[in-house]
């Protein structure tokens with residue numbers, strides 16, 4: 001049979017159909033009505049990843065938002081992310097449309113480490129709703145936080161005693177390291193008391209996991225190339241760490257089952273085991289779920305709190321008058337008593353302002369954990385299709401001159417009494433703990449430890465830079481990691497002013 005060319009009108013029709021099909025397939029026209037998202041330039045395959053190379057993600061995304069707008073779309077690898085960088089946008093996502101955006105996407109590390117992402121931070125749906133309720137009512141509510149008062153007292157006293165030792169020897173203290181030890185011990189003891197057979201190994205492994213999880217998994221950015229995570233050993237390493245954590249947590253739970261504690265003295269594992277055994281939960285929880293929640297507490301509650309104290313001390317050291325005012329407040333109030341208890345802390349107004357200002361400039365989680373839109377919706381006129389991933393750059397909001405005067409300067413006075421700006425999730429330019437349904441579940445826990453430790457560091461000691469170091473030598477840059485910690489730990493020389501207990 002001979003092949004014949006189609007007639008001209010038929011050829012034209014075929015060509016037209018082809019053009020329509022190809023344009024449909026490759027059209028960059030949005031599927032949904034509304035203006036097109038502004039986006040930074042993209043390269044084949046890697047998308048806009050090159051804009052982030054060599055920079056901290058929250059810095060790079062702030063710079064891009066300045067060029068492209070408050071709501072922009074950026075393709076990182078094979079995944080589109082919508083970046084929100086304005087107060088109005090954050091309010092839309094975290095308040096007006098909170099229910100639609102209260103979902104987290106999948107992450108390789110969370111799936112492997114947290115028992116199929118069954119922790120608080122990365123689970124979803126009914127199961128997550130129940131965990132949040134347990135957090136509020138049982139694990140991290142005001143009553144439970146108060147019940148850990150004596151363990152905080154003991155751990156902060158240990159820190160003061162170590163600092164005192166350094167003061168006596170005239171040696172510098174590595175505040176970053178010591179503060180991490182403090183917050184680790186507080187959260188670990190709240191979670192499992194002294195009943196974790198290998199607490200040191202557990203904490204070391206958690207640290208490694210956090211380090212790994214803060215990098216990008218190839219599979220998360222390039223879902224079609226998940227196999228690379230296996231080939232590079234990323235997945236295997238996570239599985240190995242998970243195995244180590246699992247063995248220690250198994251032994252810890254067994255220990256708790258053998259020696260059950262109830263009432264005031266319960267730690268978080270006791271509470272979770274009790275809830276499991278009572279059998280009144282709508283979604284029954286398993287041992288694995290309990291382990292996932294404990295991992296969350298340690299991963300979410302230690303670096304965040306320690307970093308904030310370290311940044312506060314760093315900023316104060318660069319501003320002697322501000323440091324003096326903060327010290328005067330606690331010393332005037334407590335010099336007769338000679339020491340500070342947790343119940344004294346609420347009266348330190350200037351200290352609260354210092355903490356607020358630190359969290360404005362140095363939110364430990366600079367970009368809120370990612371959200372996924374459940375249904376197609378609109379934010380500030382842009383259509384957000386269902387399934388879109390969305391990030392809120394709270395670091396950028398805290399330094400935005402549209403909302404803050406002299407926005408890059410550390411000025412606790414900006415929160416002077418009468419200025420009604422809080423980080424409780426209602427002021428959308430100030431979101432160090434996030435807002436809405438997925439707001440930090442451990443805010444009260446974190447703040448109580450951090451304000452107690454900071455007030456005592458300021459009360460008991462005077463502080464100086466190590467010999468030969470001047471204020472202008474202090475590197476205030478941040479590390480790339482799960483939290484925005486200092487790149488270089490803060491080393492300071494203490495001298496005793498009021499004896500420690």
Ligand code: HEM
Nearest residue numbers: 120121300301304305365368369433434438440441442446
């Ligand atoms: C200064 C201390 C802390 C800061 C600044 C902080 C900040 C945050 C932020 C920004 C989020 C994400 C919120 C969002 O996605 O909208 C978060 C989530 C979370 N935080 Fe904290 N956090 C701190 C301390 C703690 C502590 C001490 C704990 C527990 C012991 C804790 C447990 C959690 C949990 C479980 C979540 C996940 C909430 C969810 O997805 O439902 N945090 N935190």
